[in-house]
Amino acid sequence: MTEEQMLTGSLQNNAASQDALYSRFSPRMLGVCYRFAKNREDAEDMLQEGFIKVFSQIHQYRNEGALEGWIRRIIVHTCINVLKKNKKFSESVDIMYASSIGIREESIPSIMQAKEVVECIRLLPLGYRTVLNLYAIEGYSHKEIGNMLDIEESTSRSQYTRAKTMLEDVLIKKKILAKAREKEVVKPAVAAI
């Protein structure tokens, strides 16, 4: 089924079209939710709520930009709304890094690198993780993030800086970033870190 057929059918509240659209985009969208959520159950709740909004507001899609991008924005806003119900992003968090993580590579089960990165992102405190997701991955500006999370733009910047630093530390110690940078031939960056 093409995107156009899915859209047309979803506008008519056709279950088969909705199922097709959900099946196509839900794996990636659940990945988006998983980066925001505390656990898989919360991520699925966000996904469910997000797709209900997608199908309810499908008539507002104007064919401006990709359908996936439109769905993704709805999902992200849904995730933020869910988090805002439970947490206050206006609190600034001063962070100290863990002194040692103590990774034993040979004891870590074999997983895809993408999942490792996502898991490392999820290790961050909620405020840092949310800002990092919105800025670095979803592409929102600090101003937009400030409006979404009801925080100051400067707070968003500082939290992002700290989150990035903490995440880099974790990733490097997992040697993932190092491998990626080897591919990019960015040796000075590794030395700086």
Next chain:
Amino acid sequence: MENKYNIENFERFLREKSDEFRMYPSKRVWYSIYNNMHPGNRLPSISMCIILIFALLLVGYLNTDTSRELSSNLHDSNVVAVTLSNGPLDETAVLTKNIVGANQIQLSNQQLNSRVKHSPGKIASSTVPNRKTGRNLPNNNIAYTAGTDVQETSPGNTSRTVPGINELNEAATKIAIGSVANIEMAEPGSITTAVTQSNRNNFKEVDEATTFVTPYDHHDITAVATNKHVTGMKNIETALLENSTDENTNSPGKNKIADKIDLMPLDNSIKTDETIIIDTGAAKNKVENNNNNLPALSETDKAWIENFALYNRPAPKKWAGKVSWQAYITPSVVYRKLHNNAAGKFPGSNTGNFNNTNVEDVVNNKPSIGLETGIALQYDLLKRVKLKVGVQLNYTRYNAHAFENYHPITTSLAMNSVNYEAVYEVFETTPFSNLAGLTPVRLHNESYQISLPVGADFKMAAFNNIEWYIGGTIQPTIVVYGKSYMISADRRNYAQNKTMLSRFNLNAGLETYISFKTSNYTWQVGPQFRTQIFSTNNKLYSVEERLQNYGFKIGVSKKL
């Protein structure tokens, strides 16, 4: 510049990796979305519930004791007990008649040693009597009444008087169903009239409808109540009449029934095609006073008569006295038992990221309150054994003493690999430390559960209304909500991870209690011990936790 480039590369790296990442949601998510978008199509689940409820009701109805129908079949003056003679106990028989149609009565004949009396009114035979015909009625199709002497009409239209019995004060009667013979009624329904109108004075108390409902399974009676009035009966014992092989039962002597009335079948060999006409016209009011010859009604007999086998009284359910429901509540104290469950010894020394010290030695746990409440059905399987099944809600809680810091730190939980060959870490951030920190706190580990206890109780002793029981149950359990703080691999911190909580578990309970009966209810009190069989958390987590509840159970039950 370089720094900006590095940052951009880093962000691009994050975006690429995030875009590569996929997760596949469970079916539950789509079903929820579908039900939300298509609420009208939710009916299948509701209709299934209705179908299941209807099926349960149907099964219950089909398995309901249908003896009530039999009782009602004996209603409306359908049943008349015919006593044949006024002879000694061992020389008479009782017949029961059941009117099944407008013109026909089915006569059941008993192989009995008992007194038999005619029902009031004429009883006539249109053919040569052959009492050896008949067929068996169901055991509960017995009815009898006292009667008076009746006028018997032979085929030659000669009649004779058959003495009857109509007094109370007779010994309890036992009666069993035997064979039947067809009897033609002269007038449909007239037996009742005949009994009430023409012979009323012969009965101690007779009401309009002389309907007699039968006991089940051979009960001793002294009289049969009709509309709460009582007429007299005699003791009847089930036995074969020794000399009932001769079809010609008119011969006098051995068979006194034959002496009295031709239509009395005496054994099981009554032919079904034998018809006996009963003329239910006015009968002679010959009262035979048997009071002097019969023992007085005992209290037991009177009680039975008053409570048993009236028309319109529903048939008792066989299980009614054996099933009872119980409601109970058990406040308790909850303890936690921990022990290491690592696949192997942790690498490195205990000062690193892994600590092999026994977890019980490094944590500070305190018991807390718990509560169980539920309802159960109990079935008296044997005199001393009861089976029980129920539904129970549980609340468990225990406290871990810890310290809270201003900032969260990264820690790890030690997990066993799926094949239990190695240990790996799962990282979490937490503000709670086990050994030292800024502010002491209590971490409340709690859970809400639903259990289905199944078990048995054994009666150890009884004294009057007080009984002592010992019981046990197995309780499959579903954890509806739980909060559990888990000790880290280095034993320094507590971290929370909801995905680690096991949804299903199994508990075992052991209890002893004293029960005492009041007028309507039975109360039970006594201690109870309940232990969790499987670990609270995921079986791959390297620390096993089992909860134990010590409580005091208070329950109340009532027979259905």
